[in-house]
Amino acid sequence: MAFYRPARWQQTAALVVLAALLALPSLLDVLDQSYYIGFATRVLIFALAASSLNLVLGFGGMVSLGHAAFFGVGAYVAAICQQAGLGEGLLVLPLAMAVAGLFALAVGAVSLRTRGVYFIMITLAFAQMTYYLFVSASLWGGEDGLPVYERLRLGGISLAGDAALFFVVLGALTVTMLLFSRLAQARFGRTIQAIRENETRMEALGYPVLRYRLACFAIGGAVAGLAGALLANLSGLASPNLLQWTQSGTLLVMVIIGGVGYLWGGVVGAVVLLLLEEILLAWFAHWHIVLGLLLLAVVLFAPKGVAALFGRRDD
Amino acid sequence: MLPRLTALAAALMLAGSVHAADKVKVGFVSTLSGPGAGLGVDIRDGFNLAVKQLNGKLGGLPAEVLIADDQQNPDVAKQATDKLLKKDKVDFMSGIVFSNIMLAVGPAVFQNQTFYISANAGPSQYAGEQCNPFFFNVAWQNDNLHEAVGKYVQDKGFKNVVIVTPNYPGGKDAVSGFKRYYKGKTEEIYTKLGQLDYAAELAQIRAAKPDALFFFLPGGMGINFVKQFVAAGLSRDTQLFAPGFSADEDVIKAVGAPMMGMFNSSHWAHDMDNAENKRFVAEFEKEYGRLPSLYASQGYDAALMMDAAVRDVKGNLADKKALQKALEAKRFKSVRGDFKFNANHYPVQNYYLRVIGKDGQGRVTNKTMGTIFTNHADAYAAQCKMK
Amino acid sequence: MTQLFLEQALNGLQFGLMLFLLAAGLTLVFGIMDCINLAHGSLYMVGAYFVAAAAQAADSFWLGLGAGVAGTALLGLLLELSLFRQLYRRDHLAQVLATFALILIANESVRLIWGPAPLLLNPPESLAGPVEIAGFFYPAYRLVIIACGLVVAGLLYLLVAKSRIGMWVRAGAANREMTEALGINVRALFTAVFVFGAGLCALAGGLLGPLLAVQVGMGESVLILAFVVIIIGGIGSIRGALVGALIVGTVDTLGRALLPTLLRATLPADAAATLGPALASILIYLLMAGILFFKPQGLFPARA
Known part of the structure; x- marks a missing residue:
């Protein structure tokens, strides 16, 4: 295993895709297929969430089965703010990130004391607690969830139109991916990947291993919170279902399909999974059987995920 | 481009107000899997039975009922609803069993100016301050x-x-x-x-x-x-x-x-003594081999309600005001006997x-x-x- | 008051014993093969469906239970030979993904075969009513479940603690390489343990079927509980699984029964009504996080 190093052609490809995405809403509008703007926004939001998990899992080597908790907390922060009349995105989105990030910091501080499978289980336990907390909190709608009646404004501009929200999500994803790319190659990224490869050695070298891990875990949580806040605005609802452990499982599946530890792994995984769902569901109601078989095939025959087919992570 | 599209939309709307639609599309999102599936299945079967008895038509127009499962999950319901509203452009929606799911999809439906005929969920919000001209409940208010x-x-x-x-x-x-x-x-x-x-x-x-x-x-x-x-x-x-x-x-x-x-x-029972109900219960048993539940009766009534209103406006589904009046007038014969709608579009009944x-x-x-x-x-x- | 306490204790015991049946297989697969099996809950679900279908076909609950357990064990054998064998050597991530895939496949297949509505499974007619013990009525069927659970737990204890196979199993959990080096056919041992675990799942699913509901998704909630149990008890330890299961069963039952009353006495009625159920449902997770905080390897670590 070695450090992540981006290939030049990937950057070119990313730019081309970005340009195509910028033109997408107008194109769909002309084709009278505006439903797909919302769908594309959803895909990008999940790409963001999966990428945040990829940072924790792929670069940090921490198998968290509770990532949906941060995703859900972000959604609830947005919904609570917006219901209280605070609708400025420049305030709400950073706040959602901050709360989700701090929560991740607290969860990480306890969970990172454990290793391996115990870590998987304790993150799961925290996510379950958060889930039950929101299910029971009648103040925030309990099982019904908390509706978002009016979408965010960004610098005064309303995101009520689907295209506007799409561009904001696209912007958020672009910035995040740029930052992650920087982060992975910076000192922090190198260290965190080195810890993934050999924790004992890094500890012996005097690196504050726990602190690095914790920082990585919290950044991942914060970005998941951002994705959650955006999703609440897209679907108009923050519901406890976002926090269920199967949601964590779905995010994990996205990352693994896409390619663990590849910068674009989360994005590719989200796109592949949601497109498969959209297409397969139309002609086979029991599409989960197909998905399950595909996942098994990935595990058995393409253990490095789809992004591995394109990317470089020379062993 | 935007002005041109708006002009096109206006032209379409104008055309719509003169000509009757050539068919009625109903988006039916309901809980069809999981522990709550029995409820959604009964509403669907009741609805389908009514459409079948009307020879596949609603208000004289060919009916197309698009059915989706919400898995009792508000997010899934919201996605299915968005698709029905924006992609399939349905004229009516119905089917939701649970109030929390209704509250999750309601805003999108109303914003799209599509009539929702609830065959079950009757949240207090939509009966009170958040009552909406596009929401009707043909069953009851939750309480x-x-x-x-x-x-x-x-x-x-x-x-x-x-x-x-x-x-x-x-x-x-x-x-x-x-x-x-x-x-x-x-x-x-x-x-x-x-x-x-x-x-x-x-x-x-x-x-x-x-x-x-x-x-x-x-x-x-x-x-x-x-x-x-x-x-x-x-x-x-x-x-x-x-x-x-x-x-x-x-x-x-x-x-x-x-x-x-x-x-x-x-508000209903299968032994209620009126001609509509006797026919409904007998045909339901014949079709599905079981007694209908109150959910089935509500689904059946929802379809009858759409049928009467579409007939009332002579198939002109683009005139929302007229359609609202027609729905409020309640000109169909319910299997539970007579009832009328209150100002909040919820029933006043026994x-x-x-x-x-x-x-x-x-x-x-x-x-x-x-x-x-x-x-x-x-x-x-x-x-x-x-x- | 003593009656109430006794009844709740019986309820806790019944719940705990069923959790133990689920956790026993899981902890062994986990401990010996170091394999995370998220699909363990799916075996419980499939087991319950097999039992319900067989009971309907044979028109006898006990015949159905036997056939369902055998059928699920057979399914476990097929799964072990075709899939899990290849997973043992892989990392936890691959195991999580593959077994998550199995959950999806199992849920959808069950829905495809038996439909979306829950399946009906009734207890034997003679056990449907209550019996009187110590001055109050208790459901006869729950007593039968307790009895079954105690017998199986006892047999399992004898098997693991006293028999030669059990010795190998314990050795495998403590140190796999060493056990292999001693010339024990670990591969066959793995298969046997996995199949046995699948059978126990079906037993729990079949016994609980008449009480709860045989439905799609029943495996997931129980899976999480089973994981909590083995984490509390210590992975790979049968004794830990038993203690953990009883703790979780009792804490959950008592929490649900006593917390609302306690809170009502100390808090305003409104706050108590909201907080009570919330606290009751997160109690066991709090317990697990607390135990892991002080004992990161669980109460009875199998690897010293």
């Missing part, structure tokens, strides 16, 4: 059936009642509805939503020694509760009460004889007492005992300022 039980329990002189309901907003509505008419002593037990084992709660009930027990546990929860209640021997000293949805054919089929003697409230026992053919089923409320409206209508 109504609980209110009816509360009234009966109060009138019969029960003094010590335990209430069991899931810890979710619908459950709390049930408690407040019941207590609006029952003024005696209560002990409330809140359970986890989707809970299946009630051993701990049954022990609490045994210790409380109530003379009556009122529970609202929709779907599979109610089935398990009644089974375990009887198995624990509690039915000997405590009279069971429930709203109609916890004591209808779906639950009876699963529990069977142990349910005999249980009282419940409903509520009846039913008891579970054996019918003439030896089947365990509901039997109507009498009327609890006549022309009963909901408690929220006064807060509604309908546009």
